[in-house]
Amino acid sequence: MKITIDGRSVDAQPGQTVLDAARAAGIWIPALCYHPKTGKAGRCRACVVEVEGQRGLKESCALPVREGMVVRTDTPRIHSVRRMIVELLLSEGHHNCISCQANGICELQDMAYHLGIDRPGLRIDSHPTPLDDSSPGILRESDKCIHCGRCVAACQNGVVNQVLAFAHRGSHARVVCDDDVPMGQSSCVQCGECVQVCPVGALTLKQPRERKIRPYEARPTKVTCPYCGVGCQIDLYTKDNRYAYAMAHEQDWQEQPNQGMLCVKGRFGLDFVDAPDRLRHPLVRKNGELVEASWDEALDRVAAGFKEIKEKHGPDAIGFLTSAKVTNEENYAFSRFARAVIGTNNIDHCARL
Numbered sequence: 001m002k003i004t005i006d007g008r009s010v011d012a013q014p015g016q017t018v019l020d021a022a023r024a025a026g027i028w029i030p031a032l033c034y035h036p037k038t039g040k041a042g043r044c045r046a047c048v049v050e051v052e053g054q055r056g057l058k059e060s061c062a063l064p065v066r067e068g069m070v071v072r073t074d075t076p077r078i079h080s081v082r083r084m085i086v087e088l089l090l091s092e093g094h095h096n097c098i099s100c101q102a103n104g105i106c107e108l109q110d111m112a113y114h115l116g117i118d119r120p121g122l123r124i125d126s127h128p129t130p131l132d133d134s135s136p137g138i139l140r141e142s143d144k145c146i147h148c149g150r151c152v153a154a155c156q157n158g159v160v161n162q163v164l165a166f167a168h169r170g171s172h173a174r175v176v177c178d179d180d181v182p183m184g185q186s187s188c189v190q191c192g193e194c195v196q197v198c199p200v201g202a203l204t205l206k207q208p209r210e211r212k213i214r215p216y217e218a219r220p221t222k223v224t225c226p227y228c229g230v231g232c233q234i235d236l237y238t239k240d241n242r243y244a245y246a247m248a249h250e251q252d253w254q255e256q257p258n259q260g261m262l263c264v265k266g267r268f269g270l271d272f273v274d275a276p277d278r279l280r281h282p283l284v285r286k287n288g289e290l291v292e293a294s295w296d297e298a299l300d301r302v303a304a305g306f307k308e309i310k311e312k313h314g315p316d317a318i319g320f321l322t323s324a325k326v327t328n329e330e331n332y333a334f335s336r337f338a339r340a341v342i343g344t345n346n347i348d349h350c351a352r353l
């Protein structure tokens, strides 16, 4: 179907929201509580638009498209509502963009920039909340939380770990872990999905901070997680060839094996890539000591070992264990090597364990 957004004719699919259709057409509508993975929440009203023939502003993240509808996303009335929302959020929290880990990738900061807000025009005395530094990989700065609810939805319904929830009332309302315990003492499994969806600097990864790499400076490379056979797609962020942090690859997330999510290993376990003690050359044992060798020397040593065992004890004295961490093609080649070259059917795979 066709709808009109800001004077442009836009293709839309039945079941899409106005926000989805606008984004697919490259039209920017801010959305602080909606995230494609956590769905609509109706909390922030940042996404409001005007619809011809309808009274009041409508939340585009919850508004289904209709054939022929005419939508405006950028009028003085919409601007003034968005300005008020952003000014309230900035005034209520304790925001310090210069030193914030989310600087440059923060959706609230983006909104403030696009709306031309230099500094919030309001002053609200809010209750300061202590920093939660207790978890190994995640820093929680609740003073920057905008109560969008994305992290709660992600933890409850996405990864179904059910750690995060809203607690307390009125101006004391905030996101807590379990029965309001520090994250490090909670049942959190450190999957980091809450960080992945948080639009601001309220939940951040410690790894880039520890490496003194600001997230906006790092660039992503799409890689496949090396840890298990699921094949999760990861955006590995690096700066100057140094590892910074990892995020699930979110583009086309519904078609990815990991659906835009990661486990603790994929999220936090990839910093070995630039570990100083990482094995970078083959090692062979000489006089009881492991010493560096060329690949030719190491492979000759392995071949000689196989040959000797096979001659002395027969091919079935050798067994092969392959891995879900390598490709199907590599597993196939390994199987052919065991059966056709060595002559044994002693071959198994870690996925069966």
Ligand code: SF4
Residues within 6 Å of the ligand: 094, 095, 096, 097, 098, 100, 101, 102, 103, 104, 106, 107, 108, 109, 144, 200, 201, 202
């Ligand atoms: S969360 Fe966003 S708006 Fe708040 S201090 Fe950090 S960068 Fe600035």
Ligand code: SF4
Residues within 6 Å of the ligand: 154, 155, 159, 161, 162, 163, 164, 187, 188, 189, 190, 191, 192, 193, 194, 195
């Ligand atoms: S890291 Fe994972 S388990 Fe822990 S609070 Fe966040 S989403 Fe929940």
Ligand code: SF4
Residues within 6 Å of the ligand: 144, 145, 146, 147, 148, 149, 150, 151, 152, 175, 194, 197, 198, 199, 200, 202, 203
């Ligand atoms: S911590 Fe982040 S994702 Fe969670 S409610 Fe606050 S701003 Fe939203």
Ligand code: FES
Residues within 6 Å of the ligand: 030, 031, 032, 033, 034, 041, 042, 043, 044, 045, 046, 047, 048, 059, 060, 061, 062
């Ligand atoms: S993004 Fe639509 S109400 Fe928050």
